[in-house]
Every structure is written in structure tokens, then in C-alpha cells.
Amino acid sequence: MQPSSGALRQVALAGGLLFAMALHGAHAADDAGDKITIMVGGITKLIYLPARLTEQLGYFRDEGLNVELLSQPAGVDAENELLAGAVQAVVGFYDHTIDLQTKGKDVKAIVVFGQVPGEVEMVSSKAAGTVKSMADVKGKTLGVTGLGSSTSFLTQYLASQHGIASSAYTMLPVGADASFIAAIKQGRIDAGMTTEPTVSALQKAGDAKVLVDMRTVEGTRAALGGTYPAASLYVQDAWAESHKAQAVKLAHAFVRTMQFIHTHSAEEIAAQMPADYQKDKGLYVSALKASLPMYTADGKMPADGPATVLKVLSSFNPSVKGKHVDLSATYTNEFVGAK
Template sequence: MALPLAACAEGAEDSSSGDSGAKAEVTIGVGGKALMVYLPTTLADELGYFDEEGVDVTFNDLQGGSKALQALQGGSVDVVNGFYEHTIQMQAKNRDLKAFVAMLRYPSMVLAVSPQAKGIASVKDLKGKKVGVTAPGSSTDFFLKYLLKGNGLEPDAASVHGIGGDASALAAVENGQVDAAVLLEPSYSLLDKRAGAGKVKVLADTRTEEGVKEVFDVTSYPSAVLYSNADWVEENSETAGKMAKAIIRALDWIEQHSAQEIADKMPKEYGGDDPETYVAALEGAKDAYSQDGLIETEGAEAVAEVLKLSNPEVAEAELDVSKTFTNEFAEASS
């Protein structure tokens, strides 16, 4: 494992040197590129910001955050566009990952009941039920386990099924293949529209500050970030800084433009056969995006506490959350 990781790091460092003038070549693993939680990365690419900052990015689109993490561990990607939880999860395994720019301040996950399911009125009713997540071991899985534990159930009280995050997730919930699912946008908005007003029971919703406060008891919860091996971030600090700046430029563009204007910059297939619902979902999601790319210590510590409740390995580990992220690049870009 060390050899391909080292090779990736060396290649990125060489290509970003001032002498060669060549762009840094970076492969980004994304846990579901069409999902709105990762939209700032796609937008930065579509607007040409990575290119302008001197970074040539290639995307590896994967089913969920755990798959993107595996790709990083295996050396097939240099950087992951995933959820911040994984940096803490891996520190508990004595592996150092570091997030270097944030793009979400609210997780924007919705635990929703399938319109086909009966008798589910609360999280406690999920005991013994089939619940969909993007992939086992992903942040949606962590979220589910946290909610189960917080409602007096064991983290494995429900049967977890990997259903992806976009069209496959929507189909699984609509068709009753799972009784409930942790959904991301635009999947939740599409489900809500197709089922009809009031037909989809929501058990938890973290798309707003109010929802985050209710679930996690904080006002900001670092979610989608760019992260990599801590050694890569240190050895490729110039490249990491350029990538962070491109993301922050995209976040500023989001703040300055309408949902329709943002949607117009996305690949057409992201809107699918219902572009109006995609725009509506994006309008609701805009407030969840970070405005500065920073990770707040209070929020990072809240993430660690959530993982301690749902992951015994994290609960038993001695954590130093300060080593799992850096704000140096975001601060330099502000």
C-alpha cells in the first residue's frame, strides 16, 4: 500500500513545482459525484477554478464515502471528496488523514421512511427493519447507527443495506426494497414529490441549522470536505492550498448566484428527468454550504462524540481531533 501512495504523492509534488510550470495532477475519489453534498467540487471543476489555480483534476466516482476511503487507502486516488467523519474513524485505527477544506456546515442527510412501509413512526420502530445507506461504513451508515443508539437501540438493531445515493437509492425506497433510508439531495426531494405531499415520513432531517441542533446539539457540523493522507497534505501543501482556494471560490459563487444559475452549471444528467425538482432541492440546500471553507473545532469535536456512540473502536481510542483537519489553506484563501 505504501508504494502506490508514495508514488501518488511524489507525482503530485513534482507536477506542482514552480520550475516545471506544469499543473499538479490529482485524482479525486468522490462518494457519489451527482449528490448535492459534493456539488462545490463539481462546480469548481465546471467553472474552471481547479485549472485556473494550476491543478489538473481527474474524478473517480464511487458508490459511497467508504468506497472513496478504500480507494485512498489503496492508492488509486490522491484526495477524497467525502465526509469528515472518516478522518476521525481512521485516527482510531492509527492512520492519519487530514481534511483541508470544508464545503458543508450541515450534513444534509434525511432519514426517511419508504411510502411502502407500515408501522414506522419513530426511529425506535426501525428495530429489525431494512434501512438503506449509501454504503456500509459510510457517513450515512454512521448517522443511522448514531440515531439508533440515541433512541435506546443497539447500533446494529436495523439491517443495513447499501443502496447508493442517487437513482438507485430513490428506486430502493420507492419500491419498498428497504423500509427506510438515509437519503441525500436530490434523492429526498424527488421521493417527496413522487410520493405526494405528506406521504413520506421523516424521522431526522439535518439539512438546516435547526435540524442539526435537534440531532447533534450544535449549530455547525463539518460534513463534506476534501481530505487525504496527512503526509500527502504536508508534502503537497502547495497543491492542497490551490485545491482549497478553488473550492472556496466555488462556495462564493454559490452564495452569489441563484439555484437555477447553479443548476445550469451542473452536468445535465444531474437534473435527470425532473430538472425543476433538482432546482427546488438546490434552493433548499444552499444554506447548508459553507461560506468560508473552515472547520470549527466545536463541530469537529461533535463529530467525534457522534462516532464514539456508534463506533466502539472510536469510543475506545485516544483521539486528538486537532490533527484531523487544518484551516491553514482556507484562512489563506479568505
């Protein structure tokens, strides 16, 4: 007896459905194994410690993620790699999300590592006699990582708080780490903005002193008027929407790291890091101790943070000045809070 045409249609439909489900399952498995490339704006900087620490602790692996970390010292260049689609995420300063929104780019921070910049304005020992505060920088040369960088906007803002216009001093791009130290030693800059472990290295050598300390909430509030979320993981909105499962896993891995940082000593954290990050172990631990107050405990955005960042950027970033910015679109706590 031949099956009816209706029965044949049902068999074909069921077979097609099973085939589609199999394809979807295979695609989902592929998505889970997709490599996520993260560009870090200077991977050895302690402000970005959570990136490599998460890898070292095996938390990416625990979430079933295939993550590759790359390092690009300038945040602007890392941002360009993201927009070009060469990387899926950036570990860099949150302020890039505000700047990019004014340029029509939809990017948001999905994990916040630093509730403060972790930046320190250092004055060279040679200039320390005449430069006692940012009120004394008129006619001086100030080092920044790059022109148009976060350090340049922060430098201009700090000077403006003392009524000093950006035309009254020179900003010189000197990078970070060894190149910053060389600029101080060679007298090419009188002062400059940098992070740990460069700060501790300069202090240990006696080459520079702290002028403005934004490694703590107290120091940052005194300098900028509020918390200033900085180091963060940001992605393009389109990627977060199309890869929600991966975004949640990525956020979970980083939140575990933030909790690890808050429940372990500087010595215990340093023990997890690669040996080439800490050529001088004592110096590295000392720098880490000084940096611990800047990290968030849960990866969430501090409530007063975005407004402080916008205030600073609106003062000196030509892309942001006078523009309307929807701060709620520049970050989300959705992924760090997801179960």
C-alpha cells in the same frame, strides 16, 4: 595567462549552482502541472456539488491546476484509493479522518464544504403510518449506503437517542440514487438515509416522507446536538506537506466556489452544472434550494463540529469507541486561510 585554481573552482561552483537552480526550476514547473486526481464519493450528490461546480466554473484552471475528478459511490472505497496512493484527495465525509487516525493513518480535511451532513432519514409512504419517528424503528429494515458507512453510524446514533439498540432493527445496504429509490418502491426497506436530489425525487413521486432532516443547521442540532461537518476535501498529511503550493491552490479554488454558492441563487448555480445532472431541471433546482443551508461560506471547519462527529462515532464505530483521538490533527484551516 592561465586562471588560478581558485578562480577555476569558483567558476565550477557557480556553474554547478546555476545547473541546480535550473533543475529546481524545472522540477517546480513540473510540480505545478502535476495532475491531481480527486475521488468523489458520489459525484452527482448535492452534498458533493462543490467538486463538479469548481470544475465547471473554471476555478481549478484559474489556479493553474490540472485536476481530474473521479466518482466512487462508497466513501470507504474512496478512502482506500487515497491510502493506496491511486488518488491525491477525496471529497467525502470528514468522519473518515477520525476513523483513520485510530488506525494509524494521518489524513486531514483541508476544506470543509458541509457544516451539516445533508442526510435525510426518509420513511416509505407504506410505513409512514407506523413509523412516526426514530422511536418507531424497532423490527424495521433501515436502508444505508453501506455497512460501516457514515449513514450507518448516523442511523444507529439517531435510534439510540430513543433507547433503541442496533440489534432491534435491520440495516440493509442499498446504495444511493436509483438503487435507494428502488429499495423504497419495492418495499425492501421501511426507511433509510439518503441525500438530495434523491430526497426530492421520492417526495415528488409520493413514495416517501421526511423523518429526520439534517440538511439545515437547526435540524442537525436537534438531531445530533451540534453542527456536524460532513462533506469535505481530505488528503494524506504527507501529500499536504510535500505539495503545499498545490494544496493552497486547491483550497483557494474551492473557497471561491463556496463564495459563489452563497452569492447566487439555486437557479444560477444549476445553470452552471452539466445537463445530465439535472434530467428534471425543476426537481434539481428544488433539491438545490433545500440544500443551500448546509454549505459553508468559507471552507473552514465549524468550531463545534469535530466534537459532535467524534461523539457520534464513539457511540457506534468499533474503531473509534474508547480510543483517544487528537481532533486537531484531523483537519486544518491553514490552506483555506493562506494568502
